[in-house]
Amino acid sequence: MQDIEIAQLKKLTELIQGRFDYDFSNYAMSSFKRRVQRLLEIYKYPSIEVLIQKLSEKDERFFQEFLSEITVNVTEMFRDPGFWKVLKDSILPNILLNERPIKIWHAGCSSGEEVFSMAIVLQEMKALDRVQIVASDIDTAIINKAKEGKYPIKNMELNQKNYERYEGSHTLSTYYKEEGNKAVFDKNLVRNVQWIVHNLVDGTAFDTFDLILCRNVMIYFNQQLQNQVLKLFHESLHKYSYLAVGSKESLIWCEIANKFIIVNNEEKVYKKVKD
Structure with a gap:
């Protein structure tokens, strides 16, 4: 070729x-x-x-x-368990101090493993009904797949290991049933999730959030597009709200770096401190 x-x-x-x-x-x-x-x-x-x-x-x-x-759709549940521990132990408890309804955006949610992971964390914190989640991706087919919450059983061994390292309250199998060679997750977990097709490349702010997760997406963008997307996220966050990016990603170099502070450098969690 x-x-x-x-x-x-x-x-x-x-x-x-x-x-x-x-x-x-x-x-x-x-x-x-x-x-x-x-x-x-x-x-x-x-x-x-x-x-x-x-x-x-x-x-x-x-x-x-x-x-x-x-568009790359490779993901797993509780990917980087240390990140999920930080979320459970410090980020989400801070967010839940707010009186208003809490909103979380999974930007570039792929096949939905991250969204189901978040729902499980919130369920175990007894906070699932306080949170509205928006899960978006550019790819209609992958959004439809994510809505189904069906994943190959062979993936569950890794997902279970991640869940154990995150120190979940139960076992991951509490949340799904085996049907053939699939793990079918409890739809009740995502009762407060709005699944939408959204393109980060030319997208505009459509709501204001307490936490945005966009992990391992921007590594596929050049610097100009990363800047553009990070401006969108800044615009889409309440002041003193959080942005989580992937372990190989950073805000340090970007045009709006001075509008965020680092909350956890290892797990790449930032807080918006300036409008």
């Missing part, structure tokens, strides 16, 4: 923006190129030109498949 050139990627992103109104131009180019290369291998396309031709036909169903491959 021929190597993909930058000019070809530019042609691809321009086509996608023109036909489907999705802007990939500020994705980290090396990561975007890797995902496109993988997609060509999956579909056995000999070159990126074949992919460009296919997308130019404006086939909405194919575009949704393309979107699911290009």
